[in-house]
Amino acid sequence: xxxxxxxxxxxxxxxxxxxxxxxxxxxxxxxxxxxxxxxxxxxxxxxxxxxxxxxxxxxxxxxxxxxxxxxxxxxxxxxxxxxxxxxxxxxxxxxxxxxxxxxxxxxxxxxxxxxxxxxxxxxxxxxxxxxxxxxxxxxxxxxxxxxxxxxxxxxxxxxxxxxxxxxxxxxxxxxxxxxxxxxxxxxxxxxxxxxxxxxxxxxxxxxxxxxxxxxxxxxxxxxxxxxxxxxxxxxxxxxxxxxxxxxxxxxxxxxxxxxxxxxxxxxxxxx
Amino acid sequence: xxxxxxxxxxxxxxxxxxxxxxxxxxxxxxxxxxxxxxxxxxxxxxxxxxxxxxxxxxxxxxxxxxxxxxxxxxxxxxxxxxxxxxxxxxxxxxxxxxxxxxxxxxxxxxxxxxxxxxxxxxxxxxxxxxxxxxxxxxxxxxxxxxxxxxxxxxxxxxxxxxxxxxxxxxxxxxxxxxxxxxxxxxxxxxxxxxxxxxxxxxxxxxxxxxxxxxxxxxxxxxxxxxxxxxxxxxxxxxxxxxxxxxxxxxxxxxxxxxxxxxxxxxxxxxxxxxxxxxxxxxxxxxxxxxxxxxxxxxxxxxxxxxxxxxxxxxxxxxxxxxxxxxxxxxxxxxxxxxxxxxxxxxxxxxxxxxxxxxxxxxxxxxxxxxxxxxxxxxxxxxxxxxxxxxxx
Amino acid sequence: xxxxxxxxxxxxxxxxxxxxxxxxxxxxxxxxxxxxxxxxxxxxxxxxxxxxxxxxxxxxxxxxxxxxxxxxxxxxxxxxxxxxxxxxxxxxxxxxxxxxxxxxxxxxxxxxxxxxxxxxxxxxxxxxxxxxxxxxxxxxxxxxxxxxxxxxxxxxxxxxxxxxxxxxxxxxxxxxxxxxxxxxxxxxxxxxxxxxxxxxxxxxxxxxxxxxxxxxxxxxxxxxxxxxxxxxxxxxxxxxxxxxxxxxxxxxxxxxxxxxxxxxxxxxxxxxxxxxxxxxxxxxxxxxxxxxxxxxxxxxxxxxx
Numbered sequence: 001x002x003x004x005x006x007x008x009x010x011x012x013x014x015x016x017x018x019x020x021x022x023x024x025x026x027x028x029x030x031x032x033x034x035x036x037x038x039x040x041x042x043x044x045x046x047x048x049x050x051x052x053x054x055x056x057x058x059x060x061x062x063x064x065x066x067x068x069x070x071x072x073x074x075x076x077x078x079x080x081x082x083x084x085x086x087x088x089x090x091x092x093x094x095x096x097x098x099x100x101x102x103x104x105x106x107x108x109x110x111x112x113x114x115x116x117x118x119x120x121x122x123x124x125x126x127x128x129x130x131x132x133x134x135x136x137x138x139x140x141x142x143x144x145x146x147x148x149x150x151x152x153x154x155x156x157x158x159x160x161x162x163x164x165x166x167x168x169x170x171x172x173x174x175x176x177x178x179x180x181x182x183x184x185x186x187x188x189x190x191x192x193x194x195x196x197x198x199x200x201x202x203x204x205x206x207x208x209x210x211x212x213x214x215x216x217x218x219x220x221x222x223x224x225x226x227x228x229x230x231x232x233x234x235x236x237x238x239x240x241x242x243x244x245x246x247x248x249x250x251x252x253x254x255x256x257x258x259x260x261x262x263x264x265x266x267x268x269x270x271x
Numbered sequence: 272x273x274x275x276x277x278x279x280x281x282x283x284x285x286x287x288x289x290x291x292x293x294x295x296x297x298x299x300x301x302x303x304x305x306x307x308x309x310x311x312x313x314x315x316x317x318x319x320x321x322x323x324x325x326x327x328x329x330x331x332x333x334x335x336x337x338x339x340x341x342x343x344x345x346x347x348x349x350x351x352x353x354x355x356x357x358x359x360x361x362x363x364x365x366x367x368x369x370x371x372x373x374x375x376x377x378x379x380x381x382x383x384x385x386x387x388x389x390x391x392x393x394x395x396x397x398x399x400x401x402x403x404x405x406x407x408x409x410x411x412x413x414x415x416x417x418x419x420x421x422x423x424x425x426x427x428x429x430x431x432x433x434x435x436x437x438x439x440x441x442x443x444x445x446x447x448x449x450x451x452x453x454x455x456x457x458x459x460x461x462x463x464x465x466x467x468x469x470x471x472x473x474x475x476x477x478x479x480x481x482x483x484x485x486x487x488x489x490x491x492x493x494x495x496x497x498x499x500x501x502x503x504x505x506x507x508x509x510x511x512x513x514x515x516x517x518x519x520x521x522x523x524x525x526x527x528x529x530x531x532x533x534x535x536x537x538x539x540x541x542x543x544x545x546x547x548x549x550x551x552x553x554x555x556x557x558x559x560x561x562x563x564x565x566x567x568x569x570x571x572x573x574x575x576x577x578x579x580x581x582x583x584x585x586x587x588x589x590x591x592x593x594x595x596x597x598x599x600x601x602x603x604x605x606x607x608x609x610x611x612x613x614x615x616x617x618x619x620x621x622x623x624x625x626x627x628x629x630x631x632x633x634x635x636x637x638x639x640x641x642x643x644x645x646x647x648x649x650x651x652x653x654x655x656x657x658x659x660x661x662x663x
Numbered sequence: 664x665x666x667x668x669x670x671x672x673x674x675x676x677x678x679x680x681x682x683x684x685x686x687x688x689x690x691x692x693x694x695x696x697x698x699x700x701x702x703x704x705x706x707x708x709x710x711x712x713x714x715x716x717x718x719x720x721x722x723x724x725x726x727x728x729x730x731x732x733x734x735x736x737x738x739x740x741x742x743x744x745x746x747x748x749x750x751x752x753x754x755x756x757x758x759x760x761x762x763x764x765x766x767x768x769x770x771x772x773x774x775x776x777x778x779x780x781x782x783x784x785x786x787x788x789x790x791x792x793x794x795x796x797x798x799x800x801x802x803x804x805x806x807x808x809x810x811x812x813x814x815x816x817x818x819x820x821x822x823x824x825x826x827x828x829x830x831x832x833x834x835x836x837x838x839x840x841x842x843x844x845x846x847x848x849x850x851x852x853x854x855x856x857x858x859x860x861x862x863x864x865x866x867x868x869x870x871x872x873x874x875x876x877x878x879x880x881x882x883x884x885x886x887x888x889x890x891x892x893x894x895x896x897x898x899x900x901x902x903x904x905x906x907x908x909x910x911x912x913x914x915x916x917x918x919x920x921x922x923x924x925x926x927x928x929x930x931x932x933x934x935x936x937x938x939x940x941x942x943x944x945x946x947x948x949x950x951x952x953x954x955x956x957x958x959x960x961x962x963x964x965x966x967x968x
Binding site for chain 1: 673674677678680681682684685686688689690691692693695696699709767770771773774775777778784786788789790791792793795796797798799800801803804805806807808810814844847851897898901902904905906907908912922925926929935938939942945946949952953956957960961964
Binding site for chain 2: 158160161163164165166167168169170171172179182183262
């Protein structure tokens with residue numbers, strides 16, 4: 001009942017966040033270790049970052065991964081938004097239960113199953129495995145995440161705004177682009193970002209569905225990690241963490257600033 | 272100064288003249304602008320609108336009044352095109368509206384929530400409908416300026432909706448729905464979100480606006496005072512059915528059914544038995560009082576039939592002294608409760624049989640201690656033309 | 664809502680495109696997996712038989728059907744092969760992990776929901792942030808900590824708590840740590856959103872009626888947070904059953920988990936038909952929790968309207 005920070009609440013939060021962040025912080029620190037032995041600190045060095053630049057395999061893999069992540073999340077955003085519209089807007093239609101089942105199941109489906117089944121599909125239809133198959137696989141499982149994010153925005157969307165546009169002479173298709181889309185854009189963008197990171201992250205599904213010439217960064221990292229911990233991998237991880245952290249922090253600052261500006265304006269209007 | 276006052280006076284005279292004589296529904300040569308013909312709307316098992324036939328005339332300010340869930344909003348939404356009738360016909364200026372989507376109908380709606388586009392400023396909101404018509408830009412700008420002047424929001428053109436107060440938003444919504452000069456303006460509980468004072472002011476503004484623009488307004492409201500204030504005619508709905516369609520005074524003074532009498536304002540209902548029908552006058556007796564009752568209202572039920580006398584509280588007189596012997600329309604009772612409203616006092620008088628009558632009296636003097644008090648014995652009387660006889 | 668003119672092609676298009684996509688790339692693959700699970704391994708391309716050949720008309724279909732068999736399921740369900748043990752051990756590991764996640768996640772979510780409004784968005788972002796960084800990286804980070812010469816053992820030995828390094832990496836304990844660590848945001852977020860919605864006047868009412876705070880927690884707060892508990896538990900339990908990366912990198916050779924067995928069967932033994940049978944049975948195990956999860960999600964969404 002007491003709002004605010006009791007000692008119990010402070011302890012929970014501090015311990016919880018320590019648990020979440022200490023492993024990542026250690027990983028980052030040891031990427032600057034001069035020694036090849038990851039666990040022995042031998043002074044500060046950035047040599048592992050420089051040696052990354054010469055690791056062409058890794059750079060190739062990063063490039064493949066980024067392309068797949070970008071295009072798959074773009075397609076997943078379009079498909080996922082359509083799926084969210086279909087689920088929230090069009091009431092009952094034939095097979096709606098099956099449809100919503102196919103949206104929710106991939107969220108919790110073990111990756112080994114999704115990966116295996118997609119691979120067997122590609123084999124069955126004789127589709128050459130590689131960049132495109134990974135792309136299709138990623139679109140399929142990430143579009144469901146986009147659909148869920150956008151759907152949760154659409155259920156709270158004030159539909160009279162769309163009715164007002166129709167009433168003022170705007171046909172449905174244009175109404176979507178002039179009214180609905182601008183207003184649900186924050187959800188669509190976060191859906192896109194979610195799809196992008198999921199694709200960037202995925203090891204299992206990509207491993208099943210990939211083919212020659214399309215090795216992704218997580219696959220590279222995985223094969224090296226199996227051989228043991230190396231500071232080079234720590235350096236790659238640190239770069240990835242840095243990119244994600246910067247993007248997420250910028251995104252949250254931008255939305256927060258927009259929100260507080262809006263609040264200030266609202267307060268000013270009421271005076 | 273003098274000129275303005277003269278113009279004001281001239282306007283008052285014309286509007287007053289129109290208001291006094293405006294009654295196209297009584298004129299068989301007039302063709303209605305909007306016709307609902309046997310319109311039915313079902314949602315699954317639920318019948319929202321049940322066989323409604325209704326004519327609305329040009330330049331009329333028409334109110335749909337009823338409790339929530341009575342089907343009034345559905346009726347309006349069918350006119351706007353957001354719902355299709357399950358059966359029946361809906362015509363606007365002689366044109367059948369079946370299958371015409373909302374964006375091709377010459378009607379505009381002002382939404383209860385205002386539905387202002389939050390990502391557009393006031394001017395863009397007002398211009399939105401005009402842009403859909405591909406109006407030249409200069410004309411759009413001129414019309415937007417005109418509309419902003421109309422609702423007195425000239426300085427707010429560049430504001431976003433969330434930077435406006437509730438009353439200002441309401442006026443933007445009004446301007447936006449008027450901008451296209453629709454054949455009919457639909458107002459869905461337009462003043463519901465405003466506080467009482469502002470709401471009353473805005474009601475009169477709406478009436479002036481409707482008169483000076485010469486447009487047809489259809490308002491949906493659950494607030495009977497609002498409907499009575501603004502409308503030329505009111506349609507009272509209940510459970511999807513039209514109960515009575517009439518001008519406000521007729522609805523109040525000559526309610527068609529007990530439901531209407533009870534729904535609009537306060538009423539006392541006295542169950543009685545008809546003893547004689549004498550043209551415009553009906554004589555009755557009731558178990559609630561030994562006094563014979565006379566009402567200046569013809570009765571559908573013949574002698575011996577049951578009828579209900581409906582009398583408004585303000586049409587009853589209350590007195591501490593018994594009336595002269597032989598007076599008709601008398602009820603003897605005891606004060607049960609008194610409600611002091613400032614301008615009025617409401618007395619609840621308990622009769623011997625247990626029924627309570629509501630009597631309201633204007634407080635004509637500043638005396639704080641009023642003569643009638645709790646448990647006083649009082650006599651309540653009414654004139655024959657104060658009551659209405661209801662059989663339904 | 665039926666709107667005049669809206670039932671046209673636009674509506675049909677918006678439904679059909681994602682629907683057909685999911686039918687083709689989500690549902691159809693399962694049917695293929697099911698079909699292959701009934702086939703036999705052969706040395707050919709593709710490495711399973713029979714193939715459906717309709718060039719002979721109906722007899723092709725009957726031939727095809729007659730060659731299907733349940734042999735792979737017999738193989739998977741045979742006690743002498745480790746699959747049954749792997750299913751069992753996966754369910755146990757996932758269940759224990761889910762309970763641990765609840766024990767760790769609930770106090771965090773509770774404290775977040777009770778924190779001052781102004782810092783809640785920041786706390787929320789801090790919980791989500793690790794989720795945005797790669798799963799693989801987060802698992803990898805623990806190898807460096809848990810290994811015999813790792814940071815944990817170094818630290819404990821330096822403090823004199825232990826003399827010889829603890830064996831944690833390559834044991835089931837490491838798997839539990841890995842699952843709790845990686846899945847924690849999935850547990851905290853649904854719990855937080857359930858607890859944050861709680862109307863605090865309910866607790867004031869309880870106190871007013873004479874209920875002490877700890878009792879009020881068990882009588883009011885906890886029951887009302889149950890939808891969040893269920894959502895979080897299922898969101899963690901279901902994928903954890905099929906987890907592959909964590910047991911593979913942190914677990915030992917004796918750590919049995921079905922995701923790892925499937926992966927090994929597929930990549931090492933190269934038996935597509937047996938892996939398909941494993942996948943079908945795994946799906947069968949998970950179908951009930953998945954359906955419950957969907958219902959919870961659907962109800963949440965309806966409530967949001």
